[in-house]
Amino acid sequence: MKLIGVDVGGTFTDLIITDSDTQETDIHKVPTTPEDPSIGATEGIAELCARSGIEPGAIDHVFHGTTIATNAVLEHDGARTGMITSEGYRDILHIGRHQRPENYSIMQDIPWQSRPLVRRRYRKTVPERLVPPSGDVLVALDEDAVRQAAREFKAEGVEAIAICFLFSYLEPKHEQRAREIVLEEYPEAFVATSARVAPQFREFERFTTAAMNAFIGPKVRNYVQRFGGRLGDAGLSADLHIMGSNGGVATAQTVAELPVVTLLSGPAAGVLGGAWTAALSGRSRLITFDVGGTSADIGIVIDGQYSEATARDTWIGGYPILVAMIDIGTIGAGGGSIAHVDAGGGFKVGPQSAGARPGPACYGFDGKEPTVTDANLALGRLDAENFLGGSMSLDTDAAEKVIDGLAEKLGIERFEAAEGVLTIMNSNMANAIRAKTVQKGIDPRGFSLVAFGGAGPLHGAEVADMLGIPEVVVPPHPGITSAAGLLTTDLKYDQIKTEFQVKGTVDLDKLNRDFQSLSKELLDQFASDGLTEAEVEQLRFGDLRYVGQGYELRVAIPAGSLDDAALEQVWQAFHEIHEQEYGHFFSDSPIEIVNIRLTGVGAMPKIANPPAPTGESLDAAQAKTATSVFRVDGALQRLETNFYIRAKLPPDTPFDGPAVILQKDTTTVVPPGWSATLDKGANLILTKG
């Protein structure tokens, strides 16, 4: 099998090719073409094929991580979108949960009011109403009104339409019928129904998810089709698969219908890539730590399983989104983060970033603000002549100048200021990790921190130190870990149904029936991708809570026909998970199954293992020694530091910090008190003590 992974970032498009027959892997990087990222991606694929001597026609699969949907949301650049909703509820999208994003602000904007996904003029209501508990019809669907709305949308140039009825998660037939009618009148429209996109209760969140799906739908659909066309023109006949936020891939056809599943495509691939690389060294309890120029993404992996975000914690661009996503914590902290002293005299780092242009002062593009990268350079932790494999040289004077400016404002000396920038940045990142671990009952001290991205390996050890994490894993190619992650994923779809069944009165027949119908829908989806039932692994979960609570916790539900004994296991598991998450459980309280979920996984071919390292000796790997600055026992010290070339490091040969390891896509810092070894899995393992 020959596989290609293409991860499109803001500046660069990363590519990786692997041949499972020869076990060879090659990587490539090309500039991103923002006007149409599929141009750069296709050119990159052609170049990579040519370089590797592989016929484009021989490629079996292309896996793609894309920000096209995310950017459409963040830049609010989507389709002219309409909505058909139940009469009496025209403004659910506008009122939301009637809460202001900010407590202390008169001048704030509310995203769904100041930049609505569907303007009010395009929100049309039709007589229709379902009621709980089973979705009985209170008011029949007025089909003529739907038809009329569709005609109006067509006349108004609305390209995408979300159909959102109350309680449709209980009974989707009104939404489905409305969709049929709209497509009869307006076949070229992009139509999304809320129960198809997110069949869960909470109307504002579900309607918003459906509206966002419609808003970005035409753009993503066109992009996917264009990309497929370009691949064909370049001689590829491979299937195109797109990375979803849930950690699996979906076919191009599915993504064209449900683009909202790709909103965290890139970060999700990073978590998978981190998990894959650490597994090569036998590590399975991981905190993935992906740090770029402007932000840091944090994921948790336990025994190969990444944690999923709960539905109420998933937001994109200020809008709530109800789709399955890997639980990824993101903060505005990266190499370009700007350090500043604010009006009250407070010392702050980020979230503003100097980005790629002008970038840090040391890039020499006339950046005037002190950044994290400038601080690293001023402390001697970067090699000015050997940045990004020598493809760029850094201006140390410029870095020192901006750091001195900062030091002057703070009334401290240069190294204190530079080291302070790093300490504050590291502390911000450590807090973000605590939010995903300590606050959820997970002790990070039993984990490895997998540090990647351009800036992760610079900060990994010091962040780990703050959290008591004993070990940092730095992958072979930290800068393309996300692209590699694309080649480690499986085909994955999620089904969900709101259930509202309470312990003691559970209708087991209904529960079993509902799981069966979810399973049928799931297998239909896989069948359209060419997979049979035998090729699909099905995993069941429930979202449970104590009756009265408003937040659910995910619990695994056994396979097979459920009986009382199986349910008893589920209740017990819920108590345990509740205690782990919150430090407390209520043994006497009745439990409610709010949603049931079915996840289907269809295996895809995977990336080959990297070659074992072949370096001869530490001496041969040593590039230079220089002075760098670290805090030791509370005081800053200038220490003689070895700089090594990673590609020349010998395996299984430990060396002590302080040390700096140089490679094309990143720099790794081994602080004093830490040691490092390149292991046979080709990972650098940094260890405390």
Place this chain on the structure above:
Amino acid sequence: MSGNGSANRSNTRAIDPVTANVIQGALENIAVEMGYKLMRMSYSSIIRESEDFGAAIIDTQGRQLCESKQSTPLQSGPIPGYVKGMHQLFEERGDVLRPGDVIIHNSAYHGASHGPDVAFIVPVFTDKDKLVGYSVTTAHHLDIGALSPGSCGIVDAMDAYAEGLQFKALKAYDQGVKNEALWCILRDNIRASDLVVGDMEAQVAASRIGADRFLELIERYGLPTVEAASDALMDYSERLMRQAIEELPDGSYSAVGHLDGFLDDPARRDYKIAVTVQVSGSDLTVDLSGTADQCNDRPINMPLEGTVDCAIWLTLRSILLDSTVYGSIPQNSGLVRPITIVAPEGCLANPIFPAPTIARFAPGNIVADTLMKALTQAVPKQVGAGVGNLKVVAFSGIKGEQHWVHMEIHEGSYGGRYGKDGMDAVDTLYANTRNNPIEDIESHTPLRVKRYELRDDAAAAGRWRGGIGSIREVEFLEDSFISIEGDGHKFAPWGFDGGSEGNTASLDYMDAAGTKNSLPSMMPSRAVKAGESLALTGTCGGGYGDPMTRPETAVLEDVLDGYISVQTAKEDYGVIVTPGGEIDSAATAQQRSAASK
């Protein structure tokens, strides 16, 4: 009453700016974790959906070090007052705090915001039994054992005793041992006690987590460093507030606002709120002299500590250090040091025990709104026009022997702001809760929400128009009870700088035959029948600036979006919109020039 004087400093040890920042991040993380866990563990929708709760860490001097970001300002803001009240009561009784204690406290005359907002205070001790601070959560409980079900709309409570149980800093846990008698009293005297006790247990758990984390922080950095950093952070917040006050011209700024009160009772309505802001250098005094006398036998009096102070701090911070403009600033007691609050004893804003206070929610927002009105004279570009006030409805009933209680805050809206239209259909000022999903309400209570939309053609005209209130219609599927506490039926939100006044709220009750009756904004519990329904119409904030100067295109957009009618566009804005949905430029110019004469 005054803020903590800046001279009141026990710890002057210098702290480096890096450590101060690191400790600030850690403190905020603790408060966030407390709030996160409380809202996820709690049972009743008023906490977990509406987010009507607070969480904070308090130091040994009673100063707030941090607060939970998810919480509503009216819950976290009063926490230092709760701790102060607890100390006062302990001193009076000669009681002592010990490790393992958990204190339950809700006395509105000892720092609590009002009776239903119950605090659980965990004193934090080191292993050497040294007291180092307090971890506190507050939450609004569904029922606190008042005369009628629910904990809002108890508007006929004649004194503090009629409002429900009073917990004056009692030990819910005494050195780690549960005070079973107290919990029995709770269970036996509170409706829907399973939910309420479950919520209280969640509060205890969250407060204990905060205590553990604060202790870990102290172990990591050492007490002197944490104290020094706390001092530095409070100084920092104080400095920012002083800088903001200094930018105001010295002088005196006054405004008057009015509160509906009981519109069906001539002796208890139309209450005046008077605010005078005195600015002198970096100090600011808010004087409420001239405010109406307290109401001796109806619960619309506002505790000075816990409600009035929070309303004032919230408003000043939202205007002078608006987080959209200034970014995130540590929310701690330093922010209030430059601010002095004066309210004559016996007025609505500083009542004398046992005057009832349980329904002080809407009055406090009038204090906030009137303060903003006074500040229009000093900082017209940082304020909005009049804000539409809120209303709370308690729905309840009995199933078997069990009560069900559902409380919903019906939102108001903001006035137009300099450069921006008002926010539509949101919680306002010191309240920032969330509504309940219709799909949740109808799945768990015998209610049906028949309509939830913006009001038609009701936005106040202005260069920047006022926000639009909402309409919510609720049908009762079974015989039930309702009670109401709210405001805004009589006094419309004020317009500013040529903008129009906003629109008042209303409340209509439809019997099964469809006959409509108007109800006042304050109404004690009454029975309702299956098939009857209630229609709540929310306030619309005032307009800002002369509507004739609103860009024609913005007026057209509002017409196309159905916010205003073609006729309103013509009459209020002088913009003529054709039947085809375009601007008739010539007719508009004529209309606007005629209007300017």
